Amino acid sequence: MNEASTDIRDMLLDAAGLSLDKLPMLQIIFDRMATFSADNLRHLAASQAYYSLSNVESGRIGDILERYEMTAIAGIFHAPTWDNHIIVGFDRDFIFSMVEILFGADGSEPPIDDDRSFSTIELRIAEMLFELAGKALQSSFALVSDAPFKLERLETRMDFAVIGRRNNMAVVANFLLQALGRGGEMFVIIPQSALTPMRQVLSRVISGESNVVDPAWSKQIRNEVEKTAVPLRAVMEERMIDLGDVADFKVGQVIELQAGPRSRIKLESNDQPLFWCELGQAEGAYTLRVEEAFDPEQEFLNDILAR
Numbered sequence: 417m418n419e420a421s422t423d424i425r426d427m428l429l430d431a432a433g434l435s436l437d438k439l440p441m442l443q444i445i446f447d448r449m450a451t452f453s454a455d456n457l458r459h460l461a462a463s464q465a466y467y468s469l470s471n472v473e474s475g476r477i478g479d480i481l482e483r484y485e486m487t488a489i490a491g492i493f494h495a496p497t498w499d500n501h502i503i504v505g506f507d508r509d510f511i512f513s514m515v516e517i518l519f520g521a522d523g524s525e526p527p528i529d530d531d532r533s534f535s536t537i538e539l540r541i542a543e544m545l546f547e548l549a550g551k552a553l554q555s556s557f558a559l560v561s562d563a564p565f566k567l568e569r570l571e572t573r574m575d576f577a578v579i580g581r582r583n584n585m586a587v588v589a590n591f592l593l594q595a596l597g598r599g600g601e602m603f604v605i606i607p608q609s610a611l612t613p614m615r616q617v618l619s620r621v622i623s624g625e626s627n628v629v630d631p632a633w634s635k636q637i638r639n640e641v642e643k644t645a646v647p648l649r650a651v652m653e654e655r656m657i658d659l660g661d662v663a664d665f666k667v668g669q670v671i672e673l674q675a676g677p678r679s680r681i682k683l684e685s686n687d688q689p690l691f692w693c694e695l696g697q698a699e700g701a702y703t704l705r706v707e708e709a710f711d712p713e714q715e716f717l718n719d720i721l722a723r
Contacts, residue, residue, distance in 0.1 A: 436472055436473070436474060436587070438615075438619050439611075439615065439618040439619055440618075440619070440620070440621050441559065441560060441617065441618040441619070441620070441621060442472060442587065442589075442611075442618055443469075443472060444559070444621065445556045445557055445559060445560070446469050446472060446556070446589040446591075446604070447469050448555070448556040448559075449469075449552050449553055449555075449556040449589075449591075449604070450467040450468055450469050450591055451467070452551070452552035452555050452556060453467045453548065453549060453552045453591070453602075454466060454467045456548045456551065456552060457517075457548070460518060461517045461518055461595075462520060463517050463520075463595055463596055464595065465517055465593060465594070465595035466593070466594045466595065467591050467592070467593055467602070468591065468592050468594070469589065469590075469591055470590040470591060470592050470601075471589075471590050472587065472588070472589045472590075473587070473588060474585060474586065474587050474588070474608070475585070475586065475588060476582065476583050476584065476585060476586070477579065477580060477581070477582050477583070477584050477585075477586045477605065477607065478582030478583060480586060480588050480603075480605055481503075481574040481575075481577055481582070481605075482574065484505055484507060484574055484603070485573075485574045485575075486574075487507055487508055488505045488506060488507040488508065488574070488603075489505065489506055489511065489534060489539070489542050489570060489571070489572050490503050490504070490505040490570070490571045490572075490574065490577040491503065491504045491505070491542070491543075491546035491549070491550075491567055491569075491570055491571075492567070492568045492569050492570075492571060492577060492578075492579065493546075493550055493553075493565040493566060493567055493568065494565070494566045494568050495563050495564070495565050495566075495610065496564070496566070497561065497562065497563040497564070498561075498563055498610040498613075500579075500607055500609060500610035501568075501579035501580070501607070502553075502565065502579065502604065502605060502606045502607070502610065503577055503579055503603075503604070503605040504546055504549045504550070504553070504602070504603070504604050504605075505577075505602065505603045505604075505605070506542060506545065506600065506601075506602055507600050507601045507602075507603075508600070509598070509599065509600035509601065510593050510599070510600025510601055510602055511534065511538050511541070511542055511600070512538075512600070513593060513595055513596065513598050513599055513600050514541060514545060514593075514600075515537070515538060515541060516596060516598075517595050517596065518541060533572070534572060539570065542570065543567070543570060546567050546570070547567060549602070549604075550565040550566070550567055553565055553604065560614055560617045560618060561614060561617075579605070579607060580607050580609070584607055584608070584609070585607070585608040586605050586606060586607045586608055587605070587606050587608065587611060588603055588604065588605045588606075589603065589604045589606075590602075590603050591603070591604075646685055647685060647686070648683060648684070648685050649683070649684045649685070650681050650682070650683055650684075650693070650704055651681065651682040651683075651684060652673060652675045652679065652681055652695075653673050653674060653675040653679070655674075677695060678694075679695070680692045680693065680694065680707065681693045681694070681695050681704055682710065683704060683706070683710075689710040689712070689715075690709070690710055691706045691707070691708065691709055691710055692706075692707050692708050692709075692710060693705060693706050693707060694707055
């Protein structure tokens with residue numbers, strides 16, 4: 417009886433559609449996919465390419481695919497762990513931009529604007545990019561599911577990109593590519609039936625960032641930071657002077673200061689007060705001994721009380 421009731425609940429959820437507002441992990445997963453996709457491409461192209469998540473929405477598979485009819489190429493992936501198929505697609509601008517990036521173009525030529533069929537070279541490049549997208553998707557979903565994605569085939573006709581009934585609900589994520597002053601779009605379509613079993617874990621945010629620190633890298637960073645030159649300035653006294661008085665300054669004129677040997681010296685760096693110091697002398701050079709840290713709030717109160 418319980419099993420039947422669970423099936424009924426799942427059927428109702430499938431019919432109503434998943435509420436993306438209640439699945440915050442999906443946004444995180446697709447953001448990670450954009451990052452992984454850019455990292456995977458960095459090893460293949462001299463020009464920098466940027467991926468960004470544009471939006472995540474739900475809709476019927478047929479309606480989603482209809483947007484890309486005759487304008488995109490789709491890769492059909494099998495996810496054995498989910499017992500389901502998903503679609504990753506690239507539009508024409510994405511493929512044409514990738515060809516230029518991978519073959520070393522500098523963006524000086526105008527972008528390709530052609531409605532012709534994809535060439536054999538473009539299809540081979542698309543196949544390689546689909547393999548990279550599958551790896552990026554697997555790494556992204558590792559937060560919630562260990563699901564490998566195997567590329568089964570490519571389709572240039574969206575009518576043949578079949579991963580279930582066309583009126584079934586799915587989630588689609590759209591990504592924008594930017595490189596060489598042009599770009600394109602990548603999209604990922606995941607049937608709702610694949611996500612429904614994970615809706616509990618997708619409904620809460622999970623941190624997948626590793627807290628493991630690389631000792632060698634930390635030491636290198638610390639050494640480089642310690643070698644950074646930091647300019648310091650010691651301020652003995654500050655006084656407001658009229659511009660007219662400054663204009664009357666003459667060479668050799670002596671400006672008397674109120675500060676004395678026991679006056680506190682303010683130590684600054686990049687115009688930011690750091691410490692109050694005591695002036696001294698050693699081996700023929702002036703020295704500063706740090707007395708206390710500079711407290712902006714306390715200095716503000718002292719300034720008010722002194723008025």
